[in-house]
Amino acid sequence: MDHKNKALWSGRFAESPAEIMQKYSQSLDVDWQLYKEDLQGSKAHGKMLHRIGILSEEELQQILKALEEIEEEVNQGILQPKISLEDVHMNLEARLIEKLGPLGAKIHTGRSRNDQVATDYRLYMKKAINDIKEKVLLFLTTLLERAEKDIDVVVPGFTHLQHAQPISLGHYWMAYFWKFTRDLKRFQAAYETTNVNPLGAGALAGSTLPLDREFTRKELDFEVNSQNSLDTVSDRDYLLEFLFAASTFVLHTSGLSEDLILWSTSEFDFIEPPDAFCTGSSMMPNKKNPDALELTRGKTSGVLSSLYDLMINIKGLPLTYNRDLQEDKRPVFHTIYTVNMILDVLTPLIAGIAPKEESIAPHLNKGFLLATDVAEYLVAKNVPFRETHEIVGNLVQYCIKHHKTFEDLSLEEWQNYCPAFEKDVYDILSPQLAVDRRKTFGGTARSEVKRQIQEGKTIIEVFNA
Structure with a gap:
């Protein structure tokens, strides 16, 4: 068995994995990008092993120094991972053992992949x-x-x-x-x-x-x-x-x-x-x-x-x-x-x-965008909404048949469908005004949009705090 490139878990096995098995089981093409986190975890684990008496101060400092050197080797492209060592963890640990010998092998004490x-x-x-x-x-x-x-x-x-x-x-x-x-x-x-x-x-x-x-x-x-x-x-x-x-x-x-x-x-x-x-x-x-x-x-x-x-x-x-x-x-x-x-x-x-x-x-003149506004105009005149819905639906049919818009209708035409219509119906036929009439909380009125924007700014300030 090639002891230099053998897996760190290989003691149980009499022969190395087949080459195709090595390719099949490796994860280096994905997990090599975790090398900084792996080294960070090893440093913390090493410090903890020193804290509980498994590593001396001198041993800890040697390990920390070697881990810093390994990170620099990876950063500079000097250390290239080996598929035979399967993953980022085994590759970095193997390099630590190369640098420190038996001391490097201590880093895995109490730890599993x-x-x-x-x-x-x-x-x-x-x-x-x-x-x-x-x-x-x-x-x-x-x-x-x-x-x-x-x-x-x-x-x-x-x-x-x-x-x-x-x-x-x-x-x-x-x-x-x-x-x-x-x-x-x-x-x-x-x-x-x-x-x-x-x-x-x-x-x-x-x-x-x-x-x-x-x-x-x-x-x-x-x-x-x-x-x-x-x-x-x-x-x-x-x-x-x-x-x-x-x-x-x-x-x-x-x-x-x-x-x-x-x-x-x-x-x-x-x-x-x-x-x-x-x-x-x-x-x-x-x-x-x-x-x-x-x-x-x-x-x-x-x-x-x-x-x-x-x-x-x-x-x-x-x-x-x-x-x-x-x-x-x-x-x-x-x-x-x-x-x-x-x-x-x-x-x-x-x-x-x-x-x-x-x-x-x-486009604001297409599709009778203000039909609901007209229906609610009649509601304000004490006409039940279900009646207003039908009245305005019939008006839309009339307009389509005669190629007209609401703005084109005479007051007589309005009143043919409901006598509650008065001259002030023309005052609501503005998309801009229709937007601002929708002042319900969360509506599209500009006053509501401004409120939302202010709340949004507060949310961002809280997340940035």
């Missing part, structure tokens, strides 16, 4: 989630800025993709502000679930050594220690929570992208997306395609699949560790990358959108 990978992964995820939260906060700030900028722009609101009622464009942006605020809270909840120290759980049952888990908890800046070693080794709930938060996030970015794709078509022509996030056609020189938005919509499927991937992976796994769990990183790392890319693209894209008010204006 099972709690080691859990520690590395949680440390990595804490940073990854915090990075995403910072980008979400920047995205939310951009939505607030858009809402303030576009508060006076009136656009049709839609249900079933049919013209429904006029709304402030600022109100539209705030709708997504609240959706993404909930996503931010979900990412925060995932962070809290992640912020648990697993080190000391061992392979599955803890250790006979007097390991000081509270020391490593503080050293690694975890909020609490895990409560049960069996649960600790098998737990992937924190990853599911992150993937669920990411899934709802991309569902929201997909819906937003779909709206903006439609709004940028010549049929709608509500907005002009920034050139920097569009592409042209290789054949048709007239084309301006909203590729960034389409890609955002398309990347949703990969993130949703990542959630299903991990759920299916852990379905029915017996306690505690099973090698299936090695496959928990690919979907998560893919999701982290995708969510970061989406935020890096959408934030400047949204900031650069230009509303086209002249093109929007004709």
Whole structure:
């Protein structure tokens, strides 16, 4: 057996694994990026071993120095991992033993790869989630800025993709502000679930050594220690929570992208997306395609699949560790990358959108957007709503048949359908005024949009505090 490259667990075996088995079982193409967290965990574990008397001060300092040197070797590309050593943990430990001999082998005292990978992964995820939260906060700030900028722009609101009622464009942006605020809270909840120290759980049952888990908890800046070693080794709930938060996030970015794709078509022509996030056609020189938005919509499927991937992976796994769990990183790392890319693209894209008010204006005269306002006008005249609904529905039919809008109707025509109509009915036939009449809490009135914006700013201040 090649003792230089043999696995650190090889004592039980008479021969090395087959070459194809080494390729099949390695995880270095994924977990090598955990090297900083693995070294961080080893430093904390080494300090704890010194604290309980297993390492002397001199031994600890040698180990800490060697771990620093190994990190620099990885940073500079000098230390390249070996597939024969399977994973990031074995490669780094083997290098430590190369540098320090038997002393390097002491670092694994009281530790298993099972709690080691859990520690590395949680440390990595804490940073990854915090990075995403910072980008979400920047995205939310951009939505607030858009809402303030576009508060006076009136656009049709839609249900079933049919013209429904006029709304402030600022109100539209705030709708997504609240959706993404909930996503931010979900990412925060995932962070809290992640912020648990697993080190000391061992392979599955803890250790006979007097390991000081509270020391490593503080050293690694975890909020609490895990409560049960069996649960600790098998737990992937924190990853599911992150993937669920990411899934709802991309569902929201997909819906937003779909709206903006439609709004940028010549049929709608509500907005002009920034050139920097569009592409042209290789054949048709007239084309301006909203590729960034389409890609955002398309990347949703990969993130949703990542959630299903991990759920299916852990379905029915017996306690505690099973090698299936090695496959928990690919979907998560893919999701982290995708969510970061989406935020890096959408934030400047949204900031650069230009509303086209002249093109929007004709749409405000389509679909009888003020039909509900007319019905509620009659309600104010003491006509029961169900009657007003039918009256206005008949008026709409009349207008369609005679190619008229509400503004085109004479007072006589109004009164033919209901004598309660008076001259003041013309005063309500303004989309801009209709927006401001909707002053119910959370409505589209500009006063309400301003309130929402102020609350949004407070939320961001709290998260940034």
